[in-house]
Amino acid sequence: MATPLKNAKGLGSAKHGLGHWITQRVTALALLPLTIWFVSIVAIMKDSSYENAYNMVSNPFNATFLILIIISMFWHLQLGLQVVIEDYISNKTKRMSLIIIMKFIMTAVGLLSALSVIRIAL
Amino acid sequence: MSDAHKISKDGSKPRPLSPHLQIYKWQLTSIMSIGHRASGVALSFGSLLIVMWLVALATGPEYFSLVHNLISHWFGQFVLFGFSVVLFYHMLNGVRHLSWDLGYGFDLSTVYKTGYSVIIMAVILTTITWLTVWFY
Numbered sequence: 001m002a003t004p005l006k007n008a009k010g011l012g013s014a015k016h017g018l019g020h021w022i023t024q025r026v027t028a029l030a031l032l033p034l035t036i037w038f039v040s041i042v043a044i045m046k047d048s049s050y051e052n053a054y055n056m057v058s059n060p061f062n063a064t065f066l067i068l069i070i071i072s073m074f075w076h077l078q079l080g081l082q083v084v085i086e087d088y089i090s091n092k093t094k095r096m097s098l099i100i101i102m103k104f105i106m107t108a109v110g111l112l113s114a115l116s117v118i119r120i121a122l
Numbered sequence: 123m124s125d126a127h128k129i130s131k132d133g134s135k136p137r138p139l140s141p142h143l144q145i146y147k148w149q150l151t152s153i154m155s156i157g158h159r160a161s162g163v164a165l166s167f168g169s170l171l172i173v174m175w176l177v178a179l180a181t182g183p184e185y186f187s188l189v190h191n192l193i194s195h196w197f198g199q200f201v202l203f204g205f206s207v208v209l210f211y212h213m214l215n216g217v218r219h220l221s222w223d224l225g226y227g228f229d230l231s232t233v234y235k236t237g238y239s240v241i242i243m244a245v246i247l248t249t250i251t252w253l254t255v256w257f258y
Contacts, residue, residue, distance in 0.1 A: 025223060028216055035213055039206070043254040048190060050183045057179060066176075077166040084163060106166075113173045116180035 020079055027076035034069040054120060063121035067114050074110030078103055150237050154215060161212040168205045206251055210244040 041062065045052070056062055081102050089095040178189040192198045218236050221227050227236055 025220065028220065032213065032217070035209070039209070039251060043251050044258055046258065050179070050186045050190075053179055053186070057176075073169060077162070077169065080162045081166055084159060109170065109173055113176050116173075116176040119180045 020082075024076060024079045027072045027079070030072040031069070031076060034065060034072060037065055038069055057117060057120045060121065063117050066117045070110055070113045070117070074106055074113075078106050081106070150234060154237050154240070158212060158215045158219070161208045161215075164208050165205070165212055168201075168208070171201070171205070203248075203252065207244065207248050210247045210251075211240065214240040214243050214247075 041056070045056065057066065082099050085095060085098050085102065089098060175189055175193070178185040193202065218227070218240055221236075227233065
């Protein structure tokens with residue numbers, strides 16, 4: 001029998017839809033303090049020279065939070081963009097292709113950012 | 123979504139659709155809702171700018187100075203300013219969404235109060251941030 005809890009757990013035809021919904025909220029929660037931190041650290045940066053920026057990023061605490069915000073942000077934005085694409089593109093082929101391309105690009109860009117931080121920090 | 127513009131192969135007129143965006147009254151709720159989506163999409167593309175900065179920093183002083191000059195240019199500052207406005211709006215409205223997910227604040231007067239609060243707070247946070255950038 002298809003009870004509501006069973007469907008919510010992903011055993012119904014929607015399968016993993018609930019997972020997306022939860023992950024979107026969890027990444028959003030993570031992004032709240034991370035964003036405040038990131039905006040603050042950029043706003044108070046008085047010296048915008050290469051050396052100062054480099055030193056700031058190579059600080060292990062800053063590097064850690066930068067990587068955390070990169071992961072959270074790129075995950076959150078992928079789920080968001082996916083929903084937008086699903087809403088506005090009716091053609092099955094175009095919709096699926098665009099979602100896949102978007103995820104590929106955003107994953108690559110996210111990895112590029114994280115790698116840059118790690119390279120600076122190590 | 124709208125097939126009204128397609129002329130069918132036998133040349134017959136497309137079926138008419140009733141107007142919606144042209145006639146339905148714009149309200150704070152609908153504006154903020156599409157604003158949340160639009161800001162999310164804008165931020166997704168804007169994030170690429172942050173990436174650009176990080177990659178330039180990791181690559182070396184020459185690329186970094188190029189990116190730095192782009193940011194320092196008035197247009198770069200304009201884009202950055204716009205990005206911050208959009209970021210604060212999306213973040214604050216996001217909190218509003220999270221409170222709805224928990225079941226709070228659905229009555230219409232609260233929806234309007236929280237809606238206006240989000241807009242006002244976004245303006246305040248943007249102001250504080252940029253005053254800090256320019257005068258700290």
